[in-house]
Amino acid sequence: MKRVLVIGAGLTGLFAAAMAARRGAEVTLVTDGRGGLELSHGCIDLLTPPLSPETFGHLLPAHPYRRAGLERIREAMDLFREFLTEQGLTYFGSLEHNLALPSAAGGIRDTGLAPLAQATGALADAGTFHLASLAHFRDFSAAFAAQRLRQRGLPVGGVVELALPNLPPGRDLYATDLARLFDDREWREETIRSWRSPLTGIQRLGVPAVLGLTGAEAARTSAEEQLGVRLFEIPTLPPSVPGLRLERALRRTAQAAGAHLIEGAHATGLVEAASIGRVTGVVYVSAGGPRPQRAEAVILATGGALHGGLVFRSHGAVQESVFDLPVEHASERGGWTAESLFASQPYSRFGVIIGDDFRPVGPDGQPLFENLFAAGGLLGGCDRTAEGSRQGIDLVSAYCAVEEALT
Amino acid sequence: MSQPALTADLCLKCNICTAACPVAAATDLFLGPKAVGPQAQRYRHPSLPLPDRSLAWCSGCGTCSRVCPHGVAVAEINIQAKARLAHETGIPLRDQFISRPDLLGRLGTPLAPLANLALGLAPVRWMMQRVLRIHREAPMPAFRTRTFRSLQRGHLLPRPQPDPGIGVVRVAYFHGCGTNYYEPELGGMALEVLERLGCEVSVPPQGCCGLPLQSNGLLDGARAYACANIRALAPFARAGYPIVGTSTSCTLSLKHDYRTILGLDGADADVLAENTYDFFEFLTLRLDDRLAALSLHELPARALYHPPCQLKAHAVGTPALAVLRRIPGLIIELSDSECCGVAGTYGLKEEKYTVARRVGSGLFDQAADGRYDFLISDSETCRWWMAGHTGLPVLHPLEVLARALA
Numbered sequence: 001m002k003r004v005l006v007i008g009a010g011l012t013g014l015f016a017a018a019m020a021a022r023r024g025a026e027v028t029l030v031t032d033g034r035g036g037l038e039l040s041h042g043c044i045d046l047l048t049p050p051l052s053p054e055t056f057g058h059l060l061p062a063h064p065y066r067r068a069g070l071e072r073i074r075e076a077m078d079l080f081r082e083f084l085t086e087q088g089l090t091y092f093g094s095l096e097h098n099l100a101l102p103s104a105a106g107g108i109r110d111t112g113l114a115p116l117a118q119a120t121g122a123l124a125d126a127g128t129f130h131l132a133s134l135a136h137f138r139d140f141s142a143a144f145a146a147q148r149l150r151q152r153g154l155p156v157g158g159v160v161e162l163a164l165p166n167l168p169p170g171r172d173l174y175a176t177d178l179a180r181l182f183d184d185r186e187w188r189e190e191t192i193r194s195w196r197s198p199l200t201g202i203q204r205l206g207v208p209a210v211l212g213l214t215g216a217e218a219a220r221t222s223a224e225e226q227l228g229v230r231l232f233e234i235p236t237l238p239p240s241v242p243g244l245r246l247e248r249a250l251r252r253t254a255q256a257a258g259a260h261l262i263e264g265a266h267a268t269g270l271v272e273a274a275s276i277g278r279v280t281g282v283v284y285v286s287a288g289g290p291r292p293q294r295a296e297a298v299i300l301a302t303g304g305a306l307h308g309g310l311v312f313r314s315h316g317a318v319q320e321s322v323f324d325l326p327v328e329h330a331s332e333r334g335g336w337t338a339e340s341l342f343a344s345q346p347y348s349r350f351g352v353i354i355g356d357d358f359r360p361v362g363p364d365g366q367p368l369f370e371n372l373f374a375a376g377g378l379l380g381g382c383d384r385t386a387e388g389s390r391q392g393i394d395l396v397s398a399y400c401a402v403e404e405a406l407t
Numbered sequence: 408m409s410q411p412a413l414t415a416d417l418c419l420k421c422n423i424c425t426a427a428c429p430v431a432a433a434t435d436l437f438l439g440p441k442a443v444g445p446q447a448q449r450y451r452h453p454s455l456p457l458p459d460r461s462l463a464w465c466s467g468c469g470t471c472s473r474v475c476p477h478g479v480a481v482a483e484i485n486i487q488a489k490a491r492l493a494h495e496t497g498i499p500l501r502d503q504f505i506s507r508p509d510l511l512g513r514l515g516t517p518l519a520p521l522a523n524l525a526l527g528l529a530p531v532r533w534m535m536q537r538v539l540r541i542h543r544e545a546p547m548p549a550f551r552t553r554t555f556r557s558l559q560r561g562h563l564l565p566r567p568q569p570d571p572g573i574g575v576v577r578v579a580y581f582h583g584c585g586t587n588y589y590e591p592e593l594g595g596m597a598l599e600v601l602e603r604l605g606c607e608v609s610v611p612p613q614g615c616c617g618l619p620l621q622s623n624g625l626l627d628g629a630r631a632y633a634c635a636n637i638r639a640l641a642p643f644a645r646a647g648y649p650i651v652g653t654s655t656s657c658t659l660s661l662k663h664d665y666r667t668i669l670g671l672d673g674a675d676a677d678v679l680a681e682n683t684y685d686f687f688e689f690l691t692l693r694l695d696d697r698l699a700a701l702s703l704h705e706l707p708a709r710a711l712y713h714p715p716c717q718l719k720a721h722a723v724g725t726p727a728l729a730v731l732r733r734i735p736g737l738i739i740e741l742s743d744s745e746c747c748g749v750a751g752t753y754g755l756k757e758e759k760y761t762v763a764r765r766v767g768s769g770l771f772d773q774a775a776d777g778r779y780d781f782l783i784s785d786s787e788t789c790r791w792w793m794a795g796h797t798g799l800p801v802l803h804p805l806e807v808l809a810r811a812l813a
Contacts (some may be wrong), residue, residue, distance in 0.1 A: 028724070031475030032476065032478075033423070033473075033475045033477065033478075034423050034427065034474040034476060035476065038421070038422070038423045038426050038477075039421055039423070136592060147550055168435050170435030171436075171438050171439075171442075171461075172420070172434060173435075173436050174425060174431075174439070175427075176425070176426050176432070177432075177435065191442060231551045238422045238423075238426075239425060239426035244426055247544050252743070254743055256741075258732075260724050260725065260728070260729060261724060261725070262722065262724035263473050263474065263719060263722065263724075264472065264473035264719070264720065264722035265430055265722040265723070265724075266478075276473055284722070285722070286721060286722040287659060287662045287663040287720060287721045287723075288662040288663070288680055288681060288682075288683055288684065288721065289680065289681040291692070307476060308476065308477075359519045360508070404537075
């Protein structure tokens with residue numbers, strides 16, 4: 001059994017850990033806090049416009065998709081869907097066609113794969129739809145979203161406000177509070193019953209994404225049956241329920257396959273100097289002090305600037321946070337940002353450059369360590385925001401890094 | 408990091424802690440760790456009254472600090488603020504009482520048969536709820552007639568001894584109050600297993616770790632215990648004895664809370680923290696080769712393992728799981744729940760009991776599906792609580808290992 005160490009527990013790290021453990025590796029996952037999935041809409045943005053030989057050809061040669069190749073992109077998506085289906089979350093979509101989904105702010109969001117609960121809201125689907133606010137839930141306004149969607153020419157039939165009976169009086173509701181209530185079958189059925197009359201005549205209805213945390217798909221399907229209305233979810237502000245469902249499903253997959261999760265542990269560097277071009281593991285900080293974690297292969301999935309994988313210094317340096325790997329970046333701070341806020345930002349392309357085998361390379365293009373692989377938000381050569389490729393890059397690079405690490 | 412309050416500025420308000428908080432999930436009386444922690448911290452001035460009372464619902468499980476991706480010491484901020492709140496609102500007699508397990512033990516041990524009989528009587532528990540506001544349904548452990556220390560006098564050592572030589576690993580065992588007064592056989596197993604692995608085990612002088620006092624806002628009392636333990640144990644740590652404990656919350660106090668929450672810095676506190684290990688952490692880190700050389704008997708059973716919050720706060724993962732998974736025939740599944748709810752003394756309190764029970768309800772449901780022969784957990788208060796609410800035996804992972812080694 002090969003000993004694999006994954007650093008980071010975002011979409012990339014969890015997927016890598018789950019996949020490596022399923023393929024028989026002895027996996028340890030070290031993470032400093034939980035990853036960004038709890039802030040995410042839970043969809044997999046692949047590329048906008050979608051992947052085709054033409055759009056693929058336009059990507060930079062160092063782009064993780066180019067390193068992976070179209071076949072491995074497809075394999076990564078298939079494996080992801082397989083894992084999630086096992087956990088009761090169906091992901092809908094394809095590489096070739098994006099889904100256009102309404103956002104909580106009334107925008108239109110293109111994505112590659114979406115959980116069925118969101119995919120039902122695809123704007124290409126025929127017919128009008130209604131939007132619903134939930135009483136006392138301040139993180140979603142149907143009227144606001146509807147107004148902006150109508151301005152974009154979308155057929156919003158109308159808005160309704162739905163009551164939530166037997167709501168405990170107390171603090172402001174988080175999306176997670178409502179999701180937990182919807183997990184309670186009795187509460188859910190009573191609530192849905194009270195929605196019957198206000199929803200008469202409505203065929204398709206968008207609601208904030210709060211319909212259950214643990215048994216979400218069953219909750220939504222049974223509500224649809226009870227109401228005779230097609231329900232779809234729109235993700236709201238963090239904590240984001242669709243992101244949490246995805247996070248939990250992947251964590252469970254990884255742990256059930258035997259991955260050892262070490263949470264709250266900040267990785268600080270190598271166990272010992274890698275004089276022969278190999279890493280032997282990492283040191284992480286535990287409550288009592290530094291601890292070594294040895295491994296035969298290491299997959300670095302610490303994320304970009306927001307998640308701590310890359311550190312932007314005030315004097316213009318951009319550093320990789322665990323191994324101090326070289327990071328491709330503009331060394332003058334003036335070169336970090338574009339003139340316009342809405343243009344593609346140079347800083348989003350900064351990152352660690354990898355070779356075809358997903359090992360970080362130096363300026364000469366040669367791998368730095370034979371058993372160190374990198375995946376996810378810290379990779380350079382791509383602009384996730386401008387390309388609409390954030391989660392796609394996470395999954396594809398995790399897939400390839402694990403494949404390479406296990407060969 | 409002796410000033411947790413300063414880390415409040417690192418908070419991005421992402422709410423990852425709120426989503427993970429087991430108490431916020433169980434009651435809307437608690438605003439959640441972000442709101443009462445880094446957010447409210449800006450309004451806490453030493454000379455002004457505290458702005459927020461919902462903080463009292465925090466159980467101190469520490470989940471928030473562990474899941475925070477930006478280094479905010481959310482739990483530490485909250486535990487310190489909660490102590491201030493407790494002083495402002497007054498600390499009930501009950502909290503003074505349940506936070507001193509060593510005192511209770513010293514009183515209860517000589518009267519064990521009588522005390523246990525009384526605690527088993529519904530009218531007594533009813534009276535305890537009326538007078539002390541200790542919930543009458545909260546599970547409680549039974550006193551024992553002999554303490555661990557009285558049973559293991561031969562191992563007691565007042566000061567470090569000269570190095571015994573090559574091959575022998577010297578270990579100082581920290582038993583904690585749970586083992587000393589309620590589960591002395593667990594301490595016996597610790598000595599036995601360590602000795603089988605070639606260790607020379609000493610039991611240095613030690614007192615309560617102070618965690619129950621700390622959790623109840625009695626920080627000065629906790630500091631007094633902490634200082635005594637640092638004074639007694641630092642010489643052992645310095646002489647090359649790793650301090651190994653079977654109570655994961657006690658070892659966390661020695662490693663982390665003394666310095667970070669109680670603010671005790673200095674070379675002695677550091678040497679103790681850096682040389683303290685939870686039992687299975689020590690096994691996997693220092694004795695793994697020796698352990699691998701021992702043969703483990705088959706143990707055909709299915710168990711559910713619930714790693715306590717206080718173990719997870721060590722940031723060493725779940726080393727016991729890695730060891731127990733090597734036992735042939737034993738199938739171990741992992742708990743899906745963040746916390747069992749009791750959080751030391753929290754679940755005993757009349758006003759907190761229902762919330763604590765709701766926190767653990769996911770775990771109790773998972774345990775109740777009839778598939779498990781027993782449950783496993785590293786912390787005594789979690790074990791007593793889980794056993795009381797599931798009716799299943801709950802073992803320390805060491806008890807499972809000892810069975811496989813027997």
